[in-house]
Amino acid sequence: MKPMGPIPPFFSGEDGMLLIGGCGAASLIDEAGDTPLFVYDLNVMKAQVARFRAAVPASVSLHYAIKANPYGPLLRQMVRLTDGFDVASGGEVEMALAAGMPAERISFAGPGKRDDELKLAIMAGVTLNLESEGEADRALAIGDKLGKRPRLAVRVNPDFDLRGSGMRMGGGSKPFGIDADRAGTLARNLIQEGAQWRGFHIFAGSQTLDAEALIETQRATVGLAARLSEEAGAAPPLVNLGGGFGIPYFPGDRAVDVEKVGAALSETLENRPPILKDTEFAIELGRWLVGESGVYLTRIVDRKVSQGETYLVVDGGLHHQLAASGNFGMVIRRNYPVAIANKFGIDPAEEPVSVVGCLCTPLDRLAEKVALPEAGPGDIVAIFLAGAYGASASPSAFLGHKPPLEMLVE
Amino acid sequence: MKPMGPIPPFFSGEDGMLLIGGCGAASLIDEAGDTPLFVYDLNVMKAQVARFRAAVPASVSLHYAIKANPYGPLLRQMVRLTDGFDVASGGEVEMALAAGMPAERISFAGPGKRDDELKLAIMAGVTLNLESEGEADRALAIGDKLGKRPRLAVRVNPDFDLRGSGMRMGGGSKPFGIDADRAGTLARNLIQEGAQWRGFHIFAGSQTLDAEALIETQRATVGLAARLSEEAGAAPPLVNLGGGFGIPYFPGDRAVDVEKVGAALSETLENRPPILKDTEFAIELGRWLVGESGVYLTRIVDRKVSQGETYLVVDGGLHHQLAASGNFGMVIRRNYPVAIANKFGIDPAEEPVSVVGCLCTPLDRLAEKVALPEAGPGDIVAIFLAGAYGASASPSAFLGHKPPLEMLVE
Numbered sequence: 001m002k003p004m005g006p007i008p009p010f011f012s013g014e015d016g017m018l019l020i021g022g023c024g025a026a027s028l029i030d031e032a033g034d035t036p037l038f039v040y041d042l043n044v045m046k047a048q049v050a051r052f053r054a055a056v057p058a059s060v061s062l063h064y065a066i067k068a069n070p071y072g073p074l075l076r077q078m079v080r081l082t083d084g085f086d087v088a089s090g091g092e093v094e095m096a097l098a099a100g101m102p103a104e105r106i107s108f109a110g111p112g113k114r115d116d117e118l119k120l121a122i123m124a125g126v127t128l129n130l131e132s133e134g135e136a137d138r139a140l141a142i143g144d145k146l147g148k149r150p151r152l153a154v155r156v157n158p159d160f161d162l163r164g165s166g167m168r169m170g171g172g173s174k175p176f177g178i179d180a181d182r183a184g185t186l187a188r189n190l191i192q193e194g195a196q197w198r199g200f201h202i203f204a205g206s207q208t209l210d211a212e213a214l215i216e217t218q219r220a221t222v223g224l225a226a227r228l229s230e231e232a233g234a235a236p237p238l239v240n241l242g243g244g245f246g247i248p249y250f251p252g253d254r255a256v257d258v259e260k261v262g263a264a265l266s267e268t269l270e271n272r273p274p275i276l277k278d279t280e281f282a283i284e285l286g287r288w289l290v291g292e293s294g295v296y297l298t299r300i301v302d303r304k305v306s307q308g309e310t311y312l313v314v315d316g317g318l319h320h321q322l323a324a325s326g327n328f329g330m331v332i333r334r335n336y337p338v339a340i341a342n343k344f345g346i347d348p349a350e351e352p353v354s355v356v357g358c359l360c361t362p363l364d365r366l367a368e369k370v371a372l373p374e375a376g377p378g379d380i381v382a383i384f385l386a387g388a389y390g391a392s393a394s395p396s397a398f399l400g401h402k403p404p405l406e407m408l409v410e
Numbered sequence: 411m412k413p414m415g416p417i418p419p420f421f422s423g424e425d426g427m428l429l430i431g432g433c434g435a436a437s438l439i440d441e442a443g444d445t446p447l448f449v450y451d452l453n454v455m456k457a458q459v460a461r462f463r464a465a466v467p468a469s470v471s472l473h474y475a476i477k478a479n480p481y482g483p484l485l486r487q488m489v490r491l492t493d494g495f496d497v498a499s500g501g502e503v504e505m506a507l508a509a510g511m512p513a514e515r516i517s518f519a520g521p522g523k524r525d526d527e528l529k530l531a532i533m534a535g536v537t538l539n540l541e542s543e544g545e546a547d548r549a550l551a552i553g554d555k556l557g558k559r560p561r562l563a564v565r566v567n568p569d570f571d572l573r574g575s576g577m578r579m580g581g582g583s584k585p586f587g588i589d590a591d592r593a594g595t596l597a598r599n600l601i602q603e604g605a606q607w608r609g610f611h612i613f614a615g616s617q618t619l620d621a622e623a624l625i626e627t628q629r630a631t632v633g634l635a636a637r638l639s640e641e642a643g644a645a646p647p648l649v650n651l652g653g654g655f656g657i658p659y660f661p662g663d664r665a666v667d668v669e670k671v672g673a674a675l676s677e678t679l680e681n682r683p684p685i686l687k688d689t690e691f692a693i694e695l696g697r698w699l700v701g702e703s704g705v706y707l708t709r710i711v712d713r714k715v716s717q718g719e720t721y722l723v724v725d726g727g728l729h730h731q732l733a734a735s736g737n738f739g740m741v742i743r744r745n746y747p748v749a750i751a752n753k754f755g756i757d758p759a760e761e762p763v764s765v766v767g768c769l770c771t772p773l774d775r776l777a778e779k780v781a782l783p784e785a786g787p788g789d790i791v792a793i794f795l796a797g798a799y800g801a802s803a804s805p806s807a808f809l810g811h812k813p814p815l816e817m818l819v820e
Contacts, residue, residue: 067770067809088770091810110809112711112723112768131723132714134787157716173717175766301522304542306567307583313522313541322805327738329773356585358522360477360498363739377544393808395732397801399477399520400501 001352002369003251004335007384008292010044013345018382020295021409025341025380029297032405035380036298036316038391040074042410044293049081052285055262057269061282063107065243066092068286068388069294073408075099078289086240086284090117093126107240109155109201111175118142122150129155129201129240131177133186140193152190153198153238156183156228160220162205162244163213176203180224184231191234199236199279200225207246207287211257214244215264222281226273238280245288249385250334256288287388294387296321296404297341298366301358303376310353312372314381317357317364320404322394324366324383325357338367341380347373355381359399411762412779413661414745417794418702420454423755428792430705431819435751435790439707442815445790446708446726448801450484452820454703459491462695465672467679471692473517475653476502478696478798479704483818485509488699496650496694500527503536517650519565519611521585528552532560539565539611539650541587543596550603562600563608563648566593566638570630572615572654573623586613590634594641601644609646609689610635617656617697621667624654625674632691636683648690655698659795660744666698697798704797706731706814707751708776711768713786720763722782724791727767727774730814732804734776734793735767748777751790757783765791769809 017024021041028039052062061083066075070092076099078085084105085096090113096106108121109129118139121128123146130136130152143150155177178186183200191197202221208214218241225239245256269281298316305311318325326333338355340347349371357364366383375381396403427434431451438449462472471493476485480502486509488495494515495506500523506516518531519539528549531538533556540546540562553560565587588596593610601607612631618624628651635649655666679691708726715721728735736743748765750757759781767774776793785791806813 070810087810089768089810091812095810110768110770111714111721111766112725112727114711114725114768132712134712134714173719174772175714175716175721175723175764176770176772179716301524302542302544304521304544304585306585306589309583311521311585313585315522315524317522329737329771354585356521358499358520358524360520360586361739362584362586391807393805395803395805396807398803400480400497400499400505402501 001371002335004367004370005250005253005337006248007337007339010041010047010292016343016346018339018341018344023409025297025382028407028409029380032407034405036296036320037405037407038386039295039297040069040071040290040387040408041293042077042408045077045081045289048289051258055259056283057262057266059269059281060265061280063240063282063284064289065284065286066096069290070095070392071406071408072099074290077408084282090120093121093124097124107153107201115142119146122146122148125151127151127153127198129153131155133178136186136190140195143195149194149196151198152195153201154178154183154187154190155201155203156180156224158202158204158221158224160204160217162208162217164208164210165205165244180228184228187228187232187234191232197234197237199238200228201240203242203284204244206244208244209246209248209253209256211260214256214261217244218265219268222268222272222276226276229275235275236279238282239276240282240284243284243286243288245285247288247291247385249336291385291388294385294390296383296386296390298381300375300377300379300381310351312353312355312375312381313358314355314366315358316404317359317366318394319359319396319398319401320394321366321383321386321390323389325364327363328393333365333368335367335370337384338370338372339382340373340375341382343373343375343379349373358401411781412745414777414780415660415663415747416658417747417749420451420457420702426753426756428749428751428754433819435707435792438817438819439790442817444815446706446730447815447817448796449705449707450479450481450700450797450818451703452487452818455487455491455699458699461668465669466693467672467676469679469691470675471690473650473692473694474699475694475696476506479700480505480802481816481818482509484700487818494692500530503531503534507534517563517611525552529556532556532558535561537561537563537608539563541565543588546596546600550605559604559606561608562605563611564588564593564597565611565613566590566634568612568614568631568634570614570627572618572627574618574620575615575654590638594638597638597642597644601642607644607647609648610638611650613652613694614654616654618654619656619658619663619666621670624666624671627654628675629678632678632682632686636686639685645685646689648692649686650692650694653694653696653698655695657698657701657795659746701795701798704795704800706793706796706800708791710785710787710789710791720761722763722765722785722791723768724765724776725768726814727769727776728804729769729806729808729811730804731776731793731796731800733799735774737773738803743775743778745777745780747794748780748782749792750783750785751792753783753785753789759783768811
């Protein structure tokens with residue numbers, strides 16, 4: 001038997017049925033019309049936003065990184081709940097605008113922006129987080145040609161990284177941003193060239209659960225922003241401190257102590273260097289805001305035994321939830337939290353089973369040798385932590401199955 | 411510097427431009443209108459089919475596993491080049507029929523077939539490769555209800571596996587097929603229930619380069635098919651011997667000696683047990699038929715240096731070519747063969763660079779520290795071995811970029 005990660009504390013059951021946003025999983029499937037179905041609970045997102053607002057100084061803005069989950073109805077809610085969107089492609093610029101986020105609160109980072117994407121962003125008035133000197137030249141030239149002053153910030157590859165980070169984005173040689181030792185000079189040049197100077201974007205890593213690591217990184221980031229601003233000879237209107245707040249996926253993981261991080265950030269900002277006195281700060285979160293809100297519901301199609309091992313075969317799989325299959329940036333496959341949605345919290349979880357997807361590939365394993373209540377065809381498997389990097393980050397066309405359904409509940 | 415796999419022998423250059431199907435890569439991009447672009451060379455597929463036909467006894471049919479590449483124009487050609495399609499979902503049943511493959515030459519395997527997929531296949535007259543006793547019961551019940559005799563075969567989880575296989579599909583406990591010790595009994599029951607008996611599907615693994623392993627597996631498969639047929643008390647009209655032919659991806663990889671495999675299979679079939687005397691045999695190939703035919707062309711958007719390392723940032727990435735980024739069933743990231751398409755074969759490859767995609771994630775690496783001719787914005791990167799498990803097996807919606815273009819050339 002192998003362990004699984006913790007079920008997020010937001011979910012409970014009623015008469016053996018998993019509730020999501022107060023509704024039973026089976027009724028939600030009836031309402032949607034079919035499985036597989038992603039359900040996103042707006043209450044969880046609201047709770048996360050409220051927790052952030054309570055913990056972090058009011059002067060710090062909250063940005064949503066829409067790549068975590070670009071589902072339209074969810075984006076429209078996030079427009080109201082957050083202070084800005086961070087996007088990573090021309091397509092995401094369009095999604096952010098369509099959801100109702102004003103252009104001046106959208107910033108666009110990404111190492112391979114094409115000319116057509118730069119043009120789209122400049123025309124719309126979206127801020128570009130520049131990733132290289134070459135991109136800066138192209139943005140300025142396109143702005144000139146369009147007769148439009150581009151809103152420009154510099155994305156910095158910091159000379160430190162986020163300890164315990166699942167995805168290191170800074171420290172050492174990186175394709176992201178401009179090395180810290182050249183960023184100040186680039187900023188100075190941009191200002192001289194007449195761009196609307198927007199400041200710095202400094203993203204050191206993502207998905208850490210270690211509050212001390214976040215505190216240390218935020219402190220270093222504020223210090224670096226001040227140093228670069230001195231070099232640039234201008235105060236930055238905005239400093240995006242990056243994100244990095246992780247969520248617990250696996251056995252032994254513990255949620256980030258956001259209150260501790262907020263208290264330390266408050267102190268860091270109180271003592272910030274004078275050049276950052278009027279600067280707005282932002283924290284950019286994706287996974288932490290939406291990851292725990294999502295549940296992937298998939299129906300058991302078959303129950304089979306092979307050489308003494310029991311498999312529950314479901315109608316979903318890695319084509320919808322690649323990350324849960326362990327095939328997306330994970331070296332060793334570990335089990336996401338999983339449950340039988342219609343036997344939630346009452347039946348003892350004592351049967352060792354593997355949950356496999358419907359794809360004809362051995363990669364399609366959603367849970368390996370976990371303990372679940374006895375289940376079979378017709379029962380519903382719930383895979384938690386499906387709110388971020390799920391539907392949009394999976395190869396949905398693989399093997400010609402239908403795309404998943406999605407639904408936002410409140 | 412890290413090594414890369416071998417460029418497939420089908421490709422050459424002319425005046426420094428990579429030719430695909432006799433056309434220059436840059437002209438193909440002009441014709442398609444943009445990058446990123448997958449180009450599939452029909453000549454390569456024809457060469458592979460011809461090689462197979464010459465090497466393997468004429469009594470062995472060639473099936474195409476369409477999950478490797480379901481691009482419509484390619485499927486239509488494969489209808490003519492091969493003897494049948496193997497599909498893995500209701501969606502693929504529809505694609506196969508739409509491409510013009512007659513239903514009686516389509517078989518449908520997959521561990522999680524839903525009732526609606528079983529119904530579709532039975533109505534169309536497609537053969538079902540049954541994966542469990544439960545699925546057999548459902549198929550018979552649906553056939554009864556529809557008043558249609560289903561065409562049924564049994565997929566077997568063999569009691570051996572394919573040595574050196576990239577994807578083990580047999581040997582030990584598996585979610586695929588029915589354990590060999592129960593398959594004969596199930597077949598007997600199906601025949602008694604009045605199904606159209608189609609035979610056995612025995613797939614022990616995929617992507618091996620080892621001819622001896624394939625020979626041994628094919629020999630064991632024929633032996634197992636005979637034993638199961640005796641248990642079932644009926645000769646199987648068809649035995650699908652599986653596939654397993656790999657292609658060279660990485661340094662040191664060598665192409666399968668198909669002629670050796672064919673000669674040995676010829677001998678195995680000549681000496682086959684009497685119960686298989688009138689049986690048709692099939693080999694099911696996907697990757698081997700189409701993998702080497704494909705080239706993914708993506709344009710360099712930026713060239714940047716971070717702490718002394720040079721990055722070529724392209725407009726494609728893992729959202730189109732997940733496998734090349736090392737995030738799909740690969741434990742250690744290794745480099746696919748890659749080239750600068752417009753500096754092919756003439757410029758010395760002596761600059762160490764990493765090729766990264768345009769996605770804002772450190773996972774998006776298409777080539778790590780390889781030697782390429784000096785290149786920059788506007789130049790075209792070619793990533794080979796993009797004909798199988800590329801466009802359709804990648805998270806194309808991730809980060810909101812456009813889907814790739816695809817093109818078949820001859």
